[in-house]
Amino acid sequence: MAERRDPFGVRTTLETPGGPVVIYSLPKLAEAAGVDLDRLPFTIRILLENLLRNLDGETVTEDDVLALARWQPKPDGREIGWMPSRVLLQDFTGVPAVVDLAAMRSAVARMGGDPKRINPLVPADLVIDHSVIVDAFGTQYAFFYNVEKEFERNRERYTLLRWAQNAFDNFRVVPPGTGIVHQVNLEYLAKVVHRREEHGEVRAYPDTLVGTDSHTTMVNGMGVLGWGVGGIEAEAVMLGQPYFMQVPEVVGFRLTGHLPEGATATDLVLTVTQMLRKKGVVGKFVEFFGPGLSNLPLADRATIGNMAPEYGATCGFFPVDGETLGYLRLTGRDEEHIALVERYCKEQGLFRTDQTxxxxxxxxxxxxxxxxxxxxxxxRRPQDRVPLREAGRAFREALATFGKKPGDTSVPFRTGAEPGREAARVGTAAAAGDGAGAGTGDAGSSGEGGGVAVLTRPKTTTELTHGSVVIAAITSCTNTSNPSVMLAAGLLAKKAVERGLTVKPYVKTSLAPGSRVVTDYLREAGLLPYLEALRFHVVGYGCTTCIGNSGALPEDVAQAITENDLVAAAVLSGNRNFEGRINPLVKANYLASPPLVVAYALAGTVDINLLEDPLGYDPNGRPVYLRDIWPTQEEIQETIRQVVRPELFKKEYARVFEGPEQWRQLPAPTGELYEWDPNSTYIQEPPFFKDMADEPGRPEDIVRARVLALLGDSITTDHISPAGSIPKNSPAGQYLLEHGVQWEEFNTYGSRRGNHEVMMRGTFANIRLRNQLVPGTEGGWTLHIPSGEKTTIYDAAMRYQREGTPLIVIGGKEYGTGSSRDWAAKGTYLLGVKAVIAESFERIHRSNLVGMGVLPLQFVDGQNAATLGLTGTEEYFITGIGEGLTPRKRLQVTARRDDGSEVRFEVLCRLDTPIEVEYYRHGGILQKVLRQIMQAA
Structure with a gap:
């Protein structure tokens, strides 16, 4: 990048308690540009400072700065190059990012260049939090067992990360068992304002970031601007490339008043999510303002910021204010740094007060x-909010969407439980691998029956029916970062135990705190024993159930569900509940606050009105209602004041990079190049840079393409990207078996993201995928054209490749919603898909497709596959690509039927900016970066 310039004369020195720092003054720029800084949204001010500081006349021009300073509510589509100050990764997305960087080093070496030219120029932190699975639960040993299994399964992946720590500069790894990436970011990594030595001087500027997880937006709650991007985009930023984006619209969300008694931050975020999804904010910034902010603790703000992907926004931002400073102090940040944050933000017009x-x-x-x-x-969806008072009725109505109705019954099913067998078998025996569900990947429905199953436990016989809660998980970054809801769960558990209530024996319970600090304050409050009495033992410090790492259901529970075709339920304190995500055997999944997770575990069913019906009965047969054990806001706040202290954060984060003994004992390979093991089933060199030409070719029209999948609305990255368990009889399972991996050692797709052979075989293989080419079928199936043979999507794709046939995918609205999984795009590319035609795209997945050289195309004029009469059996011709692509160009599509008749229609090419056209021309963003690095050598 060219040398920075200061044409507006805004570079100045700011005195702080830690000494003078150089800043780029926003008030001075506002004066020079003749604009009112107060009228600009805070997010625009932060972007403006970034442009001002990185102004070089090439990536950022004076016109860019002035245009953004004069931001209008309806921007004109101008593209800007933003330079985030750091990158955040988690291990599911971080491992393939490291694999790509290692592959780029190998490619540079083959080309005769210096491999060390491939090195993060922007600081990057990777937090290992996505690999722990709830194998064991309900016992004091669950945590230790799950950690041991995690290291057994992921030794190769973790060894790769140990190599990366040594091989790359500006790259740190937070070991397993520390916490969830976004909570660690919030409590430790985030600075709000950086103080860094650069170019021989000490500079101060806002903390900004991109992350390889969509919930990076959680840190928006403390005034740090950042959001989730695809892994390939994050890699480019790490290598010093700007993140190109269009100047955004900013939707203001005004908050007033106070939360009422009984309502939690979770209830608030579910309400906000519903409102914003209805409004439509995809691709927009959301910024919260109004007097209600002063009544909202930072942890509540972080909960709202966390779920920006669920309401569709790029970010959900809260400006820095006094609450931010208080949170920095609470979490043990240095007083000198807190003073810097306050001084800098007030100087730059980035500090909010009630008078702002x-x-x-x-x-x-x-x-x-x-x-x-x-x-x-x-x-099924996080935006489908249901008031608690209507939850039971809403579930009964939802049964019809599963092909069921209330009162469905079948012959009662009795398990083989023996008298005297301990009920904790649910946790320990199943943990050893004798369960089904997420741990097996092969369990499924057994026909159309359905209804009630009788489950026998020592001294009790219980019914399993539609709506029975078989998973109750306190999990996910969304809520486990928030002391108010975590302590509320503990207080509710205490009152429940004191009233003699117990969790239903078929419920798989789990507690996965977002950081070790949570366990510390629950223990100090005396609440951990009560959660454990209800079998909510700590199972690990990671995402667990929220990302599908729920582990196996106990064998008898799984059998009862499958043999009776039950619509079982999960209640979790997470942010995602898409079909097939939580557990293959659990069809109805509900997001709820941690105390409600405990309440539903006690009730054992979602087919209940918790505001009127009893949760259970005490030992004397008296009913106990939710209102009897729900903690008051005063109780919760008093407990927070007593136990949530800076010392807890300082103690835990003093050893944040140490890790457990298993981590410290792992080998830490050295060397500039990674030594690829051809026999590894976890890590393989991807083909993206092999045989890459020095110069990109000319884009060509797509001719005689076939449809690999014809899909409907709301196809998520969960549907596309391999996730969860690896079925034994799937293409990926067969690959592993052929390479000597026993079924018990399959691990999950997420853990094998470093092996493209596994991942491409699992792309579009979700058990709930409905490909309209094979109507009435769920899973990764398609129709090979013109043979008419029904086969797996992977096998069909390989057959098409042998035949030299390009492929397309057709989708509906909101294609690619959900997590920012780069493998949803990488797998699509490796299957030979050249273009995806959809009614609309979610932001991150569209960018990921572009980054992999797959063309995103959008139906126009209200058209879709149905209105055009497309069946997916046609032969497709997409023209206008080879004539010179420009941003958002309209292309012509011709779909030719077997009888020779044709359907012709236009599509909008969703290469939205000139740089995206360049990425596509190079075959992907990393190919462009690699060529650029080699040419600069």
Whole structure:
């Protein structure tokens, strides 16, 4: 990048308690540009400072700075190059990123260059939090067992990361068992304001980032601007490339009032998510303002920021204010640094108070916090909020969407449980691998029956029926970072135990805190024993159930579900509940606050009105209601004041990079190049850079393509990207068996993201995928054209490749919603898909497709596959690509039927910016970066 310049004369020195720092003054720029800084949304101010500081006349021009300083509520589509100050990764997305960087080093070496030219120029932190699985639960030994299994399964992956620590500069790894990436970011990694020595001087500027997880937005709650991007985009930023984006619209969300008694931050975020999804904010910034902010603790703000992907926004931002400073102090940050944050933000117009003028926004929504009520979301999408008072009725209505109805019954099923067998067998025996469900990947429905199954445990016989809660998980970054809801869960558990209530024996319970600090304050409050009495033992410090690492259901529970075709339920304190995500055997999944997770574990069913029906009965047969054990806000806040202290954070984060003994004993390979093991089933050199030409070819029209999959609305990255368990009889399972991997050692798709052979075989293989080429079928199946043979999507793709046939995928609205999984794009590319035609795209997945050289195309004029009469059996011709691509160019598509008739229609090429056209021309973003690095050598 060219040398930075200061044409506006805004470079100045700011005195701070830690000494003078150089800053790029926003008030001075506002004066020079003749604009009112107060009218700009805070997010735009942060972007503006970034452009100002990185102004070089090439990537950032004076016109860019002035245009952004004069931001209008309806931007004109200008593209800017943003330089985040750091990159955040988790291990599921971080391992393939490291594999790509290692492959780029290998490619540079083959080309005769210096491999060390491939090195992070922007600091990157990787937190290992996605690999722990809830194998064991319900016992004191669950945590130790799960950690041992995690290291057994992931030794190769973790050894790769140990190599990366040594091989790359500016790259740190937070070991397993520390916490969830976004909570570690919030409590430790985030600075709010950086103080760094650069170019021979000490500079201060806002902390900004991109992350390889969509919930990177959680840190927006403390005034840090950042969001999730695809792994390939993050790799490019790490290598010093700007993140190109269009100047965004900013939707203001005004908050007033206070949360009422009984409502939690979870209820608030589910309400906000529903409102913003209804409004439509995909690709937009959301910024919260109004007097209600002063009544919202930072942990609650972080909960709202976390779920920006669920409401579709790029970010959900809260400006820095006094609450931010208080949180920095609470979490043990240095006082000198806190003073820097306050001094810098006030100087730059980035500090909010109740007297701060409201900025001008593109649009405004408003919510009185007093209107928030206890809620769930489900059974399939996070935006489908259901008031708690209506939850039972809503579940019974939702049964019809599963092809069931209330009262469905079948012959009662009795398990083979023996008298005297300990009920904790649910946790320990199943943990050893005798369960089914997420641990097997092969369990499924057994026909159309359904209804009630009788489950026998020592001294009790219980019914399993539609709506029975078989998973109750306190999990996920969304809520485990928030002391108010975590302590509320502990207080509710205490009152439940004191009233003699117990969790239903078929419920798989788990507690996965987002950091070790959570366990510390639960223990100090005396609440951990009560959670454990209800079998909510700590199972690990990681994402667990929220990302599908729920582990196996106990064998008898799994058998009862499958043989009776039950619509079983999960209740979790997470952010995602898409079909097939939580557990293959659990069809109805509900998001809820941690205390409600405990309550539903006690009730054992979602087919209940918790506001009116008893949770259970005490030893004397008296009913116990939710209202009897629900903690008051005063109780919760008093407990927070007593036990959540800076000392806990300082103690835990003093050893954040140490890791457990298993981590410290792992080999730490050295050397500039990674030594690829051809026999590894975890890590393989990807083919992206092999035989890469020095110069890119000319883009060509797509001719005589076939449809690999014809899909409907809301196809998520969970549907596309391999995730969860690896079925034994799947193409990926067969590959592993052929390479000597026993079924018990399959691990998960997420853990094998470093092996493209596994991942491409699992792309579009989700058990709930409905490909309209094979109607009435679920799973990774398709029709090979023109043979008409039904086969797996992977096998069909390989057959098409041998035949020299390019492929396309056709989708509906919101194609690619969900997690920012780069393998949803990488797998699509490796299967030979040249283009995806959809009604609309989710932001991150569209970018990922572009980054892999796959063309995203959008139907126009309200058209879709149905209105055009497309069946997916046609032969497709996409023209206008070879004539010179420009951003958002309209291309012509011809679909030719077997009888020779044709359907012709236009599509919008969703290469939205000139740089995206360049990425596509090079065959992907990393190919462009690699060529650029080699040419600069």
């Amino acid at each position: 003028p409201d900025p001008v926004y593109s649009d405004v929504l408003e919510l009185d916090l007093g209107d928030v009520e206890p809620s769930l979301a489900g059974p």
